[in-house]
Amino acid sequence: MTDVDFNMMPVSEARRRVWHARRDKAQDIAAATDLKLSVHVSMQALEADWRALEASSAASLHQGFDWCAAWAKTHPNQLLLVRGSIGQKTVFILPLELVRGRFFRTARFIGSPHSNLNTGLFAADFDPLTCEQLGASLIADLSAKLSRVADIVTLEKMPFDWHGTCHPLASLPAVRNQNSSFQLPLLASFEATLAQINAKRRRKKFRVSEKRLEALGGYEHVVATTRRDRRQILDLFFEQKAIRFKALGLPNVFQDRETQAFFHTLAAVEPTAEGQPLELNAIRLRGEQNGRIVAIAGLSRKGDHVICQFGSIDEEMAADASPGELLFYLMIRKCNAEGVTLFDFGIGDQAYKRSWCTVETVQRDIVLPLTLRGRLAAGAHRTAVRMKVWIKKNRKAYAFLQRLRQQRQTPDAAAVPDTDGD
Structure with a gap:
């Protein structure tokens, strides 16, 4: 991947956010503020805001700074840290990494193969009335920012109801993950x-x-x-x-x-x-x-x-x-x-x-295609999830697949972990 200065990318004026000043939807909109997205490649540049956001009880420890830093230190994947801000305030961070597959380039949560629960990082006072607007326009924003380097964004293993609150991205299209957590x-x-x-x-x-x-x-x-x-x-x-x-x-x-x-x-x-x-x-x-x-x-x-x-x-x-x-x-x-x-x-x-x-x-996977190839990847992801659900219900098929995976695994091959296999 060539060295790209993601921070200097302009935000399209066509994707401005309207934020409600009051929670009463019957009231007229009293104010509008731009929610701007930027993509960063350095964790250290966001560390102060990152650690402030991760302090929320609703934020998964798998998106914590130390967890992600440990993964980044031991894996060569390019970081794609999506920051949402209003003025000078950071209101959310989606800590992603780029994984290059045989056919698709995927932006996923850092360390996702070994995470049990993912939430991203959102400010505690993030106005819930804006969440639907955020979900409706996030695809376009990410496409403008990341389509040159990634085909698809997968936000896997996300609980939409966690700590008694609805997740800010719950309005996005999602498929139920083949596994729950307990x-x-x-x-x-x-x-x-x-x-x-x-x-x-x-x-x-x-x-x-x-x-x-x-x-x-x-x-x-x-x-x-x-x-x-x-x-x-x-x-x-x-x-x-x-x-x-x-x-x-x-x-x-x-x-x-x-x-x-x-x-x-x-x-x-x-x-x-x-x-x-x-x-x-x-x-x-x-x-x-x-x-x-x-x-x-x-x-x-x-x-x-x-x-x-x-x-x-x-x-x-x-x-x-x-x-x-x-x-x-x-x-x-x-x-x-x-x-x-x-x-x-x-x-x-x-x-x-x-x-x-x-x-x-219950956990869900949000799959956001960024390119035409990404649409094919999204379809493949949904099909794979449905197949995994069926296979896990069929003991013989599940045992056969696991034996096949073991035979294909070599000492130097990087496994694609499925944490429920522990």
Whole structure:
């Protein structure tokens, strides 16, 4: 891609925004202000506004500055950061990256293959009366700005109803993603939280797991606090997950070096009062197996929202003790005590998630074609989603496809991860 100064591109006068000064639609329009779009290639130029916008509870941690910076550092994709502004104020940022496929050039959310929920970044006081106007004209704006470098914009895995508010882009044409995400609300006490999901059964499973691990010499729940520990636990996770995927005949979505470097970069970011991009939890044995780690999970926290990014278990040791299930119990109890109000198991419909969760969040994909070729890509995207829905309902077809993907995957190939395969 040639070096283009996106910031100097003029905004067409034909696409001015009319903003309502009052919420009463019966009133005449009292004022009109231009909403201008610009496209940037440097995260640092937008960092101050970016971090201000990401502070909103409605903004996904996957669009946070540190998350996106870690992905950009470990992947060569061109950044296309769409900024919406009114005067000098930034009212939204869509952090996109350009991915060149065999037939299409796609602008997508940064790190989308490994994100569980995407929202973009919008100002808390973004006037909801303008959202329909924004949606109606965003396609034209993006086409004018990006059609020279991209064929299609895909904003995937977006919940249109999140934190009790309707997403500003909900008026745009969208298709339901083949996967939902699943959450467990954390209530005033751990006992109240468990009461939502059969507390008696959960405690019984917890006691059985503890008893079996005590027979091996006991265990401890560890949270990696040093960079060295995080690096070692994360490397062990990649090893455990590779064994698991191979045993199941599934492609390894954590195989490529760029993906592993990305998670190592996240793990190196120190926690703050607002949260942590990647916290590594583990079950470590004592006794004769002292130091052996039998379960690992990676959590991301933003405010009172925690997302489980991944998990793994030792396939050879203590499998009958269900160490993965035990680790979730301990992590949720810890999060509950720390004031977390939502424990998110991430995207993908799996039995263990449904056993823990009381909330299912529907996610949608917004697909915006920018060129004629992009229209073909949009049609292909919609067809692919429908096919995935059908395949996931057909166990034999799903198993065959996963075996085929595994056979085609090579050690140096960059996987196209599907996060519900974890």
